[in-house]
Amino acid sequence: MNMKSKLRPNMRYALKYARTLLVLALAIFLLIPQPFAASYNVKIQSQPLxxxxxxxxxxxxxxxxxxxEGVxxxxxxxxxxxxxxxxxxxxRKVLGGLMTIGWLNSLDLNKSPTINAKFPEKNLNGGLFQEWYKMIQGTSFDVNRAARAFQKMVQDEKNIDLVMNAKQVTPLLEGSKVSGMRLTRDNGKEQTIRAGAIIDATQDADIAAAAGxxxxxxxxxxGESPDVRVAVTLVFKISGVTDQVWQEMKQHVGPGGGSDARSIWGYGDARAYKSSDPDRVRIxxxxxxxxxxxxxxxxxMQIYGIDPLDPASLEEGIKIGTKEAPLIVDYLKKKYKPFRNVQYAGVAPELYVRESRHIIGEYRLTxxxxxxxxDFSxxxxxxxYEVDIQGSSTAGKPGSVMTGSIMMNPLQYGVPFRALVPQKIDGLLVVGRSASFDTLxxxxxxxxxxGMATGEAAGAAVKLAKDKHKSLRELSRSKADMSELRKRLTQQGMDLKMRDxxxxxxxxxKDYPGLLVAADLFAAVGGYKNEDWGLDEISSPKRFVNVYRKMQKKYPALQSKSDAGSYxxxxxxxxxxxxxAYLITQAAGQSVAREQASAWLVDQGWINEQTIKSFGNRNQLTNGDSYMVVRDLVENVTGVKVQ
Known part of the structure; x- marks a missing residue:
């Protein structure tokens, strides 16, 4: 006889009643709004680093x-x-860098395209990113929680030694191969450390640059000058945002905005803010x-004219932002009712720098x-994530601020391992934003x-190279080894499926080949929905001149002594x-009459005859028509084929 059958009826009833009460209590608990932080499943205790x-x-x-990326x-x-x-x-005193010290606490997630029930929408970047993401749980997060999550992941690994606040880190070279590092500690002690490989996870690829x-x-x-600098950001904090205030803020996002439990995006009319110095800072x-x-x-906040590789310029950016932040908060308090009782609470210790070096690797993402x-093998x-091109300005040139734009929105694209392998230097991988990506x-x-996914891949690749007794470059050139690397990463939990x-x-x-070139010049923009290319819209002389000037900037062989706009x-x-046709001949310094210019370009092989035949109306060229002309010039004159 089992224990259940031994229980008297009243005892069995009491147990059943207790279970019912427990289920009911749990249901009531879940229905009652809980304190915000209680929504987290993972509790991470604060411990010394x-x-x-x-x-x-x-x-x-x-x-x-x-x-x-480095973690x-x-x-x-x-x-x-x-x-x-x-x-x-x-x-630095904590791990996490830009997220935890730059206070960039909202995630730009790579969502998979929703194709069918087999591949529902989810984050494309699984593996270690997903492990960390579960600990911070939200599209935005508390920076202290994020720092503890990074720390937990590092200090749970017995194979990791950690050195913070190094005064100097210099790569050791044996010929063209990185063989280790010369380290100067914060106490001034110097040490030479050998290593089979180095992974450069600095924001600006400092180690790769130092190695050559x-x-x-x-x-x-x-084709832009280094004086054309991309806007940087200083994140700032506002306090006094209770649950009630947060809900009110979510109701005022405005057209194109949105929100979820942790994030709000919108308030587009905030751009009307009058800056104290519009040439240096806007919102x-x-x-x-x-x-x-x-x-x-x-x-x-968008801060202009900052050199991302100059410490003095970066410090200037922090000073500009520190001055402007309380003024912005005052503006928000006056303009938006939900902000009326909040308080300014300071700025991040570090700037959010989006762009600096772009390593030239075994492959360059285009x-x-x-x-x-x-996809790539x-x-x-x-x-x-959408191609978010930030605003820029020319240092020392008032009135040169150019606003940014959403160039286009990819569905899903692969990042090849070769983009982590710099040319000319062996034993080195570069991960994060300074890997081998073109600007666009x-x-x-x-x-x-x-970037975190590239970091995970790099760590696994070093192990594979060691197992195979190969250099990282040799590894990148082997299809079999890349297949093995992808297999290992998948076993680690990464999502390496390309959707159909x-x-x-x-x-x-029909003019898509021309669009490829125009997009490569940043002369065409598709927007969030990839519908703004305007290929069939009638073009204008002013627009064509702007495209032509961008082409000349990128391709010196097409430059001329006179400005294209004068023709x-x-x-x-x-x-x-x-x-x-006349503009092209004159900009090239050719003495060709207007009525002969078209035939001359065809005879020279600069413009394909088929391109001219494809024009619907020679007196009303479309944007697509003009892009095809530019495509012919780039391909036939410079020999560069954008594809």
Whole structure:
């Protein structure tokens, strides 16, 4: 006889009644609104950050930089059985860098396209990112919670030694191979440490640059001068945001805005804010991330003219932002009712710098890769975030501020492992925003969750290279090894599935080859829905001149001594082919009559005859027509084929 049958009827009834009460109590508990922080499932205790006092003389891999990408690289390498030294070369006290010290607490997530029930929408970046994401739980997060989550992941790994606040970190070179690092501790002690590989997870690829890896700076690959600098941000804090205030803020986001439990985006009319110095600082629509202590962090300030590689310029940016932040809060309090009782609570310790160096790797991610949602046999991460091109200005030139734009919105694209492998220098991988991405795709690929995925891939790749007794470059060139790396990453929980996507409508347009070139010049923008390319719209002389000037900037072989605009009447409403042909010949320094210019270009092989035949109306060229002309010039004169 079992125990249940031995119970008297009244006892069985009492147990059943108790279970019913327990279920009812649980249901009531779930229905009652709980304190905000109680929504978290993972409790992370605050513990002192443990660092190593005596690093070993040799490690399998050294990871430089404790931004999220570096943390993931170190954890991945350690879990793959490697002995890891994680080094922070900045004066920081916590892990997480931009997220925890720059206060960038809202995540730009890479969402998978919703294709069917088999592949529902979810975050593309699984693995270690997802493990961390479960600990902070939300599209925005409390920075202290995030710091504790990073710390837990690192200090749960016995194979990781941690050094913070290093005064100097210099790569050791044996010929063209990185063989270790010369480290100067904060106490002045110097040490030479050997390693099988180095993973550069610094924001600006400092180690790769010091080792001699080639790179482009800022928008140099578009032909822009280094004086054209991308806006940086100083995140600031507002306190007094109770649950009631938060709900009120969510009701005022305005057109195009939105919200969820942790994030608010919108307030587009906030851009009307009158800056104290419009050439140096402005604001855009508000990106708001909620914390656990009735505070919010705002990513809205745009600071112009800052050199991302000059410490003095970065300090100037902080001073500009520190002065402007309380003025912005005063403006928000007056303009929006939900802000009326909040208080300004300070600025982040570090600037949010979006762009600096772009390493030239074994492969360089292009905007065409995103336009066509390309996959790669060595894809070690996937992205889908919109191509967010930030505003810029020319240093020392008043009135030069150019606003940013959403260039296009990819569905899903792969990031090849080769983009982490710099040319010319062996034994080194670069992860995060300074990997081998052109400026334009960088507008999407720079987001931190994707960077964390590249860090995880790098850690696993170092282990695979060691197992195969190969260099990282040799590894990147082997299809079999890349297949093995992808297999290992999948086993670690990463999502390396490419969805079966339909070709985007714009790729089927007859002038799409021209759009590829125009987009590569940042002369065409599709917007959030990829519907603003305007290929069939009638173009204008003014628009064509702007496109032509961008082409000349990027391709010196097409530059001329005179300005292209002097050969067209830019006030004309429609663009005419004969005028365009004349402009091209004159800008090239050729003495060709207007009526002979078209035939001359065809005879020279500069413009394809088929391109001219495809024009619907020679006296009213469309944007697509003009892009095809530019495509012919780039391909036939410079020999560059954008594809």
């Amino acid at each position: 443990v660092t190593t006092l005596s690093p070993a003389a040799t490690y399998d891999v050294i990871v430089v930089g404790t931004d999220p 993931m690289a170190a954890v991945s390498a350690a879990r793959n059985g490697l002995k890891v030294l994680l080094v922070e070369p900045r004066p 890896a080639p790179y482009t700076l800022l928008r140099e690959d578009l 855009r629509s508000l990106n708001i991330g909620r914390q656990d202590d009735n505070t919010i962090l705002l990513n809205t 905007i065409a890769d995103l336009l066509e949602n390309r 060595d894809a070690i991460a996937y992205g889908s 795709p960088h507008g999407s690929a720079r987001v931190i969750p994707l 996507l339909k070709a985007q409508a714009y790729t089927k347009h 067209l009447k830019t006030e004309d409403p429609a663009l005419k082919w004969d005028d365009v």
